[in-house]
Amino acid sequence: xIKILSLSCFLILMTALPGTCGELEDLFTTVRNLNIQRxxxxxxxxxxxxxxxxxxxxxxxxxSEKVYRFxxxxxxxxxxxxxxxxxxxxxxxxxIGQAQVQNVLGDLFMAYDDPTVEAHDKVVYWAWGKAGxxxxxxxxxxxxxxxxxxxxxxxxxxxxxxxxxKAEAENKGNAYYIISSDPLLRFFQDTDTKDAAHKTD
Numbered sequence: 001x002i003k004i005l006s007l008s009c010f011l012i013l014m015t016a017l018p019g020t021c022g023e024l025e026d027l028f029t030t031v032r033n034l035n036i037q038r039x040x041x042x043x044x045x046x047x048x049x050x051x052x053x054x055x056x057x058x059x060x061x062x063x064s065e066k067v068y069r070f071x072x073x074x075x076x077x078x079x080x081x082x083x084x085x086x087x088x089x090x091x092x093x094x095x096i097g098q099a100q101v102q103n104v105l106g107d108l109f110m111a112y113d114d115p116t117v118e119a120h121d122k123v124v125y126w127a128w129g130k131a132g133x134x135x136x137x138x139x140x141x142x143x144x145x146x147x148x149x150x151x152x153x154x155x156x157x158x159x160x161x162x163x164x165x166k167a168e169a170e171n172k173g174n175a176y177y178i179i180s181s182d183p184l185l186r187f188f189q190d191t192d193t194k195d196a197a198h199k200t201d
Contacts (some may be wrong), residue, residue, distance in 0.1 A: 026185055028085055031153050031181045034128050038089045038111070039075055043153055043179055055079070066188060080188075087188065090178035097172050101159045102113045108177060112155055121162040126155040153181040 032044040040051070047055065055070040055077070062069045062078075067079045067087060078088040093104065105124060109115075116127040116134045127134045129150050142149045160173025 024184075026189075027082070027181070027184050030130055031184060032085075034132070034153055036112075036128065036153055036155065036179060039072065039090075041072070041075070041077055041086050041089050043089065043181060044085050044087075044184065047079060047086065051077075052084065064188075088119055088178065088180045088183065090176060090180075092174070092176040094174050095172050096161075096175060097163050098163065098165075098169050101161055101175050104175065104177065105157060105163060108155065108157055121165055122159050124157040124163075127151045128153045152183060153179070154180050186187055 028044045036043045054072050058070045058071040068081050076090050112126045112141040115124045116139045117125045157177040161171045162168045
């Protein structure tokens with residue numbers, strides 16, 4: 001638990017910090033251009049008219065007037081009320097087995113290719129900078145040299161059950177994946193976005 005939290009903290013420390021709120025639009029554009037998407041929802045892109053209709057019909061409780069939250073099937077989406085831009089996309093799985101977690105991981109591999117870092121057979125991260133996704137080698141080198149990378153967005157998968165350890169093949173637990181931009185969420189620190197993006201490991 002402590003080691004996984006340490007990894008999370010390291011990734012947060014490696015994240016680029018926005019200067020002022022005047023940079024918000026530039027940040028939206030930078031992250032949008034990375035084209036990180038899930039089921040048609042692109043991080044920092046504006047919702048389409050069809051997606052807005054889905055949102056209107058599937059609203060969930062939001063803790064702040066700055067954002068709204070809705071579900072599209074099993075997918076949770078948090079959007080900025082002022083711009084209709086996607087801030088967070090996540091999906092949660094309760095009481096699932098190792099094989100199901102592996103299926104989720106395989107699906108994410110297909111979508112985002114090789115991950116940037118894995119930890120303790122329970123956490124998998126894909127991390128992007130302004131120029132694209134960071135490789136495992138880039139991450140390892142930065143950690144070794146203690147030279148922060150400018151991480152603009154991440155996809156994180158967390159599983160209570162170890163993903164590959166055959167000793168846990170029959171175990172069940174909860175899992176989730178979340179797509180977000182930590183620099184962006186610093187502009188929404190009192191909202192659902194922060195709660196969603198900083199789930200307890």
